[in-house]
Amino acid sequence: MTQVFKFGGASIQDAAAIRRLGELLARFPARPLVVVVSAMGKTTNALEALLDAAREGETHDYRDGLERLRREHLATVETLFGAKAGPVAERVEALITELDGRHRRHAGRERAFHYDQTVCFGELLSTTIVSAWLDESGIATRWLDARDLIITDACHQAANIDWHTTAQRLGELDLGNEKLLVTQGFIGSTQDGLSTTLGREGSDFSAAILAHCLDAEKATIWKDVPGLFNADPRRFDNAVQLAHLSYAEAVELAWHGAKVIHPKTLAPLQRKSIPLVVRSFETVDTAGSLIDGDTRDDGEHPYCILSEGQTLLEIRPRDFDFMDEARQHEILGHLVKAGLHAGLIDNTAMRLMLCLDSHPARLEPLVQSLVVDYEVVRQDDLTLLTVRHPSASLLAGFSEGREILAERRNATTAQYLFRTEACPETWHIPGQ
Ligand code: ADP
Ligand code: ASP
Ligand code: MG
Helix, strand or coil: CEEEEEEEEEHHCCHHHHHHHHHHHCCCCCCCCEEEEEECCCHHHHHHHHHHHCCCCCCCHHHHHHHHHHHHHHHHHHHHHHHHHHHHHHHHHHHHHHHEEEEHHCCCCCCCHHHHHHHHHHHHHHHHHHHHHHHHCCCCCCCCCCCHEEEEECCCCCCCCCCHHHHHHHHCCCCCCCCCCEECCCCECCCCCCCECCCCCHHHHHHHHHHHHCCCCCCEEECCCCCCCCCCCCCCCCCCCCCCCEHHHHHHHHHHHCCCCCCCHHHHHHCCCCCCCECCCCCCCCCEEECCCCCCCCCCCCCCEEEEEEEEEEHHHHHCCCCCHHHHHHHHHHHHHHHCCCEEEEEECCCCEEEEEEHHHHHHHHHHCCCEEEEEEEEEEEEEEECCCCCCHHHHHHHHHCCEEEEECCEEEEEEEEEECCCCCCCCCCCC
């Protein structure tokens, strides 16, 4: 039965990492195997920077950025293939030329459309190199353009999947039993063949879409951590690995901001009861974490999620008026229009509190639209701590000696908003 593997930027960041990926894949001879790959290292950030430079008229910075990307990808090809680099280097050059051409052709269009026509090349470049390297190292591959398979609407930078057409395209695909299939995460295309992207960090979601439509037996996302922990192991010194949790619990963690899985990943897998495994590409012999429909282990540990770079808006009607449902509806409408997500929403009779990602380009227009009718008090540089299944002593430990600027609690989840300057660099889960 088909399996889907997904590898993020860190697992293919340079020639040595791509070599290790080849060694890892050599241990999985069963076919069909679909391998979804992100852009190398921080390529997507670099592409975003060169797009913005060009749009601001900084032609030099655009050219420098493009040249740097070209050199970095070619250097990887040369390190991997040595004297045999020629044909792969030519394909990389051709993709860079195509990137430049598309970028220029669409320069007059709105940013989101222009973004998708430019930034999709990160994954096209990485999969070209990875696929060629696997072939070279004895693992026969077939390179697939995800834009022929994952069909979306034209909501650029956050495209919605056309599940019917995507399932049809994938249903027509001959998976074969010999070759490993390599394709791109993060990207898709409209019915008209225009490139789209699924949102930053969207490659996990791509893997889930493919697993769903191909009725895969299992999806595995390979990370630089041994599995899913009850807190980010890089930020909490006593985080513990979770052997197993349910789709529903994993959605909660991802939705509240645990960076390890893209929140959209779980639903397509849950709908077909396809297990998801999160495991380490660095320590391949460890089992990782299993996510499936079984809820038995949920809540065995408290789960802590940090969202940094938060802004709190306290919104009050003028003239001592109520913050009633009609006003809340109106304000949340502004929020949706601005494309912002509120990690915490709380209200009293005359006040609505929203805790949002400090995304200047989206936050400024939102505040401008709110101040027309409301008094708005804003605080920046905040950290939101969300704890699932907390005990009273754990919450007391987290808040001790730290002012809580906003808080919210229900039967399963507690949230505290702190000033970032009052938070430690490395956290400790109290009493664990
Ligand atoms: P990818 O290369 O697939 O994009 P990410 O960098 O997005 O990988 O995700 C892996 C990172 O997620 C880890 O390095 C870790 O710091 C972070 N992380 C955040 N929360 C958790 C958690 N609860 N469990 C494991 N890792 C976590
Ligand atoms: N390359 C894209 C990003 O950096 C998608 C991904 O890595 O999941 O956001
Ligand atoms: Mg990621």
